[in-house]
Amino acid sequence: MTTIAGERIPRHGIRILAIWLVLTAISVPLIVWVLGPHLPPPHMTVESGDQRNANIVMTALLFPIALLVLTYFIYSFVFFRETSDGIVDGPPIKGHAGAQLLWIVLTSTIVLALAVWGSYTLLAGAHGAGGGQGPDPAAKPPGWQNALPVQVIGQQWEWTFRYPTYGGIETRDLAIPDNTLVAFHVTSIDVTHSFWAYQLGVKADAVAGVDNIAYVHTRHTGFFQIRCAELCGLWHGHMSKKGRVLASSAFQSWIAAAQKKNASIVKYLPKYSRVYYPAPLRRAG
Amino acid sequence: MSATPIAAQPPVWRRLIGFNMLTGLVLGIGGWFLGAWIGGQVAVGHPYLQGTDQNDVGIYMGYLFGVIGWLVGLGFANYPIGRLLGRPPTLRHHETGSWTRYFRLCTDHKVVGIQYLFGVGIFFFIGGLNAMLMRTELLRPVEQAWPASQYLTLVSLHGTMMIMMTSAFILGPFGNYFVPIMIGARRMAFPRIEALTFWLVPAAGLILLSAIAFGGIATGWTGYAPLADEGRAGMDAYVMSFILIAISLTLVGINLMATILTMRAPGMSWTRLPIFVWSVLATSILQALAAPVLVAAMLMVLMDRAANTSFFVASVGGSQYLYENLFWFFGHPEVYILALPGFGIVLEMLPVFARKPLWGYRLAVAGMLGVTLLSFMVWQHHLFVSGMNAGLRPFYMLTTELISIPTGFIFLNAIGTLWRARIRFTVPMLFALAFFFNFLIGGLSGVFLSDVPSDVTTHGSYFVMAHFHYTIVGGLVFAFFGAVYYWLPKMLGFELNETLGKIHFWLFFVFFNLTFFPLFAAGFLDMPRRVSTYAPSLQTLNIFVSASAYVIGLSMLIFIANLIWSLVFVRQPAAENPWASRGLEWQVPTPVPIENFDRIPVITSGPYEYGVPNAPPVADFAPGALPAAGR
Numbered sequence: 001m002t003t004i005a006g007e008r009i010p011r012h013g014i015r016i017l018a019i020w021l022v023l024t025a026i027s028v029p030l031i032v033w034v035l036g037p038h039l040p041p042p043h044m045t046v047e048s049g050d051q052r053n054a055n056i057v058m059t060a061l062l063f064p065i066a067l068l069v070l071t072y073f074i075y076s077f078v079f080f081r082e083t084s085d086g087i088v089d090g091p092p093i094k095g096h097a098g099a100q101l102l103w104i105v106l107t108s109t110i111v112l113a114l115a116v117w118g119s120y121t122l123l124a125g126a127h128g129a130g131g132g133q134g135p136d137p138a139a140k141p142p143g144w145q146n147a148l149p150v151q152v153i154g155q156q157w158e159w160t161f162r163y164p165t166y167g168g169i170e171t172r173d174l175a176i177p178d179n180t181l182v183a184f185h186v187t188s189i190d191v192t193h194s195f196w197a198y199q200l201g202v203k204a205d206a207v208a209g210v211d212n213i214a215y216v217h218t219r220h221t222g223f224f225q226i227r228c229a230e231l232c233g234l235w236h237g238h239m240s241k242k243g244r245v246l247a248s249s250a251f252q253s254w255i256a257a258a259q260k261k262n263a264s265i266v267k268y269l270p271k272y273s274r275v276y277y278p279a280p281l282r283r284a285g
Numbered sequence: 286m287s288a289t290p291i292a293a294q295p296p297v298w299r300r301l302i303g304f305n306m307l308t309g310l311v312l313g314i315g316g317w318f319l320g321a322w323i324g325g326q327v328a329v330g331h332p333y334l335q336g337t338d339q340n341d342v343g344i345y346m347g348y349l350f351g352v353i354g355w356l357v358g359l360g361f362a363n364y365p366i367g368r369l370l371g372r373p374p375t376l377r378h379h380e381t382g383s384w385t386r387y388f389r390l391c392t393d394h395k396v397v398g399i400q401y402l403f404g405v406g407i408f409f410f411i412g413g414l415n416a417m418l419m420r421t422e423l424l425r426p427v428e429q430a431w432p433a434s435q436y437l438t439l440v441s442l443h444g445t446m447m448i449m450m451t452s453a454f455i456l457g458p459f460g461n462y463f464v465p466i467m468i469g470a471r472r473m474a475f476p477r478i479e480a481l482t483f484w485l486v487p488a489a490g491l492i493l494l495s496a497i498a499f500g501g502i503a504t505g506w507t508g509y510a511p512l513a514d515e516g517r518a519g520m521d522a523y524v525m526s527f528i529l530i531a532i533s534l535t536l537v538g539i540n541l542m543a544t545i546l547t548m549r550a551p552g553m554s555w556t557r558l559p560i561f562v563w564s565v566l567a568t569s570i571l572q573a574l575a576a577p578v579l580v581a582a583m584l585m586v587l588m589d590r591a592a593n594t595s596f597f598v599a600s601v602g603g604s605q606y607l608y609e610n611l612f613w614f615f616g617h618p619e620v621y622i623l624a625l626p627g628f629g630i631v632l633e634m635l636p637v638f639a640r641k642p643l644w645g646y647r648l649a650v651a652g653m654l655g656v657t658l659l660s661f662m663v664w665q666h667h668l669f670v671s672g673m674n675a676g677l678r679p680f681y682m683l684t685t686e687l688i689s690i691p692t693g694f695i696f697l698n699a700i701g702t703l704w705r706a707r708i709r710f711t712v713p714m715l716f717a718l719a720f721f722f723n724f725l726i727g728g729l730s731g732v733f734l735s736d737v738p739s740d741v742t743t744h745g746s747y748f749v750m751a752h753f754h755y756t757i758v759g760g761l762v763f764a765f766f767g768a769v770y771y772w773l774p775k776m777l778g779f780e781l782n783e784t785l786g787k788i789h790f791w792l793f794f795v796f797f798n799l800t801f802f803p804l805f806a807a808g809f810l811d812m813p814r815r816v817s818t819y820a821p822s823l824q825t826l827n828i829f830v831s832a833s834a835y836v837i838g839l840s841m842l843i844f845i846a847n848l849i850w851s852l853v854f855v856r857q858p859a860a861e862n863p864w865a866s867r868g869l870e871w872q873v874p875t876p877v878p879i880e881n882f883d884r885i886p887v888i889t890s891g892p893y894e895y896g897v898p899n900a901p902p903v904a905d906f907a908p909g910a911l912p913a914a915g916r
Contacts (some may be wrong), residue, residue: 002749009705012704012705013498021826039809039813040742040810041742042808047738047741048742050738051738051739051741051742054736054738055733055739055742058732058733058736058739060728062732065729066726066729069696069700069721069725070722070725072700072703073703073718073721073722075706076703076706076708077708077710077718080639080703080704080705080706080707080708081707081708081709081710082640082707082708082709087640087709087865088640088707089640089641089707089895089896090639090640090641090705090706090707090895091641091705091896092641092642092894092895092896092897092898093641093642093644093701093704093705094642094643094644094645094646094648095644095645095646095648095701096644096701099697099701100645100648100697103693103694103697104690107689107690107693108690109565111686111687111689111690114686114732114736115679115682115683115686115687116357118679118682118686118735118736118737118738119682119683120736121738122678122679122738123561123679124684126738129737129738129741130676130738130741131669131670131737131738131740131741132670132671132672133647133672133675133769134672134673134674135672136673136675137675138676138678141674178698186672190511191509191511191512191515192509192510192511192512192605194670194744194745196745196813198742198811201741202741203670203741203742203745204670204673205668205670205671206673207599207605207606207671208511208599208600208605209599209600210606210672210673211601212372212672213672213673214670225811225820226815227811228813229744229745229746229813229814230509230745231437231503231504231505231507231509231512231814231815232512233437233503233512233515234433234434234437234503235433236437236813236815236816237433237813237815237816237818237819238818277599277600278600284460
């Protein structure tokens with residue numbers, strides 16, 4: 001059935017756009033100001049704050065896109081459905097060059113803007129965004145030479161931590177000072193793990209033979225959750241513990257106590273190194 | 286068509302002897318023991334061939350001989366041996382006869398399609414059962430239902446089974462069955478290879494299931510290398526079954542490419558090719574180019590495990606990054622191997638039920654080919670925090686986000702096709718429309734994962750898990766069920782019950798979303814994947830998800846009930862063209878004759894000319910015969 005000339009066609013496009021604009025005008029402020037502060041991760045560090053901002057921006061940008069498509073679909077289900085039982089053909093419209101061009105231009109613009117913005121925040125703004133950057137980080141934050149190095153060693157199924165600037169002691173608890181640039185040097189002595197400190201916004205794979213570096217600036221004290229984010233065998237789910245961001249003075253006394261406790265055993269540890277190569281363990285489970 | 290006259294039927298036990306599935310199974314098991322024994326003999330006296338507690342050489346040899354025995358028992362050796370002895374090849378119409386042809390080597394593409402449908406379907410339901418068992422464990426935040434090792438085996442079996450099976454989910458049943466009919470051909474380009482691609486699938490599935498008996502799999506479907514080196518003999522089953530599946534995928538790709546490129550009927554120009562066939566072509570290119578990489582990666586794992594090489598062992602000069610790169614170089618095209626056929630199916634069904642031409646046909650083709658090309662350039666987004674090539678991250682971020690442009694074309698096609706349409710909400714149409722809802726959420730959540738700062742939190746968490754279930758289950762599996770309801774009347778000749786179909790759809794759609802949408806939140810709230818214990822604060826969320834997942838399971842039972850009810854009890858013969866579709870596959874009789882067409886048809890018009898005034902019929906089925914004979 002083709003459209004009869006002169007028949008009044010409702011202005012579907014205008015209606016859909018109007019509904020969408022109203023929904024968007026309501027939802028975007030809600031996303032930014034109501035949902036936004038609750039989006040992860042909690043910002044204990046500058047980097048996790050940047051990640052949350054990325055999540056807010058993307059939610060606020062992508063939700064209207066979803067809304068547009070959904071509004072259109074639901075509108076078409078209501079107004080473009082066949083009400084009779086028969087099979088009636090619709091108007092034979094095969095395409096519209098202008099609409100296609102507009103769609104391509106719009107989606108390309110959004111995508112390129114996202115990619116440019118993402119690259120900028122990654123390299124210049126957030127300096128790696130808390131992610132593991134490998135042994136030679138591409139984005140080094142200012143003052144990276146003076147960052148506090150903390151080595152994170154993954155093994156089946158435990159995390160341990162070494163402080164090379166405090167005599168290379170090894171602890172089972174992780175504590176880092178507040179308002180400090182910390183460089184996590186993540187490595188593994190067996191299979192691949194992934195060091196995930198949720199509230200710090202840190203995730204870096206622990207790979208045998210690789211020193212995977214992630215930078216964070218701490219800015220709040222408190223506890224943070226450590227987990228393993230890469231399947232590493234039987235007790236993968238149990239590689240979780242709590243770490244602490246301590247005020248600077250509290251950290252000094254904590255590390256002094258840890259050094260004292262470690263003094264008698266530190267000589268039995270392997271010498272501090274960026275990576276360790278224990279003999280490969282086969283068929284462990 | 287040429288039914289061979291059947292004389293007196295021999296007794297049933299006599300008919301079981303011959304080249305069929307049963308013989309294949311017997312020879313396969315016999316081959317396994319023979320191979321394991323030979324492997325044992327080979328390894329004796331060579332300590333480097335033996336691990337600390339097992340001889341992997343024997344296990345691999347066992348599987349290899351088992352597969353050979355399975356294929357010989359099915360009759361795959363008959364043709365080459367017969368040709369060597371100078372016997373004439375068997376013609377396809379000698380393979381007809383009773384239902385037993387579904388359990389034998391058969392080179393009819395329609396038989397292979399139905400074999401695929403039920404074969405893959407069985408493994409799909411086993412994989413789904415694994416998911417139900419996993420959700421039972423996750424009802425409580427501590428270990429309760431299964432020991433940790435069994436839980437990990439469930440995770441790995443579910444993942445591997447589903448990825449392996451869903452790779453063949455659409456190209457297997459519907460690609461094999463309908464592509465030759467849709468392009469006006471009588472068969473596939475390589476019918477014996479086509480049969481081989483199917484019979485490798487049950488072999489791979491059974492080998493994978495055998496992992497349960499050999500200590501399970503602890504690595505998930507990704508099988509990351511140093512962990513895979515440690516695994517017990519179940520890991521060998523994983524390696525072997527993935528090799529078989531990858532060989533099958535490669536051959537499927539080559540076969541379908543050759544068929545589509547060379548066997549189109551006269552008049553079937555590239556712009557008249559049904560969009561489903563375009564999507565199959567794009568997928569075939571991906572399969573033929575990506576799956577061999579998986580074979581290579583798996584052979585290296587096999588060498589590491591069986592012969593103590595060290596491709597992936599860091600302390601003796603290997604690198605697990607090599608495995609990650611090889612695996613994801615296959616693995617990311619693989620996810621588009623899963624997605625593209627779904628695009629094709631929903632775009633194939635939309636014009637039929639919207640009664641309008643497919644809007645922007647060329648754009649849809651460009652979108653699919655664009656996805657094909659770009660999908661080879663994005664794999665390192667799985668490795669953003671792995672510590673390799675940090676300087677390359679902006680590049681992979683860009684390519685990953687670029688791939689959403691051609692994917693978006695598919696949405697524009699749907700939007701244009703629905704514009705002022707006359708939509709009929711049949712069961713297949715409901716599945717097709719749900720595809721767009723699910724894939725929209727799946728696709729947009731992927732944008733979070735492509736952005737490195739956001740990915741640092743979401744990588745390896747339940748967010749990723751929810752994302753790919755939205756694209757694979759919400760996309761591919763919904764498209765699959767749409768295709769089942771759309772095409773099964775043509776394939777099996779019986780109508781499916783519409784009411785049961787709608788109950789299946791609504792339960793599946795609603796509870797699919799109730800299952801997986803909360804898992805985005807679980808990922809945002811610090812829950813890593815593949816754990817059997819989690820933070821107690823997330824228990825309520827997980828109970829809700831498990832309960833919803835059980836309803837998905839229930840909806841699948843309703844689907845099975847519908848199949849049994851409609852195919853066994855009601856047996857209402859389907860109309861030749863129940864949807865009033867213009868597709869060429871609907872213009873042939875039901876059941877489809879063995880050679881599909883009496884004469885190769887001449888294609889006279891595109892398949893989506895709905896509402897076009899004076900549109901010619903889609904094809905001339907008796908070219909050169911009486912004018913305007915029609916059907």
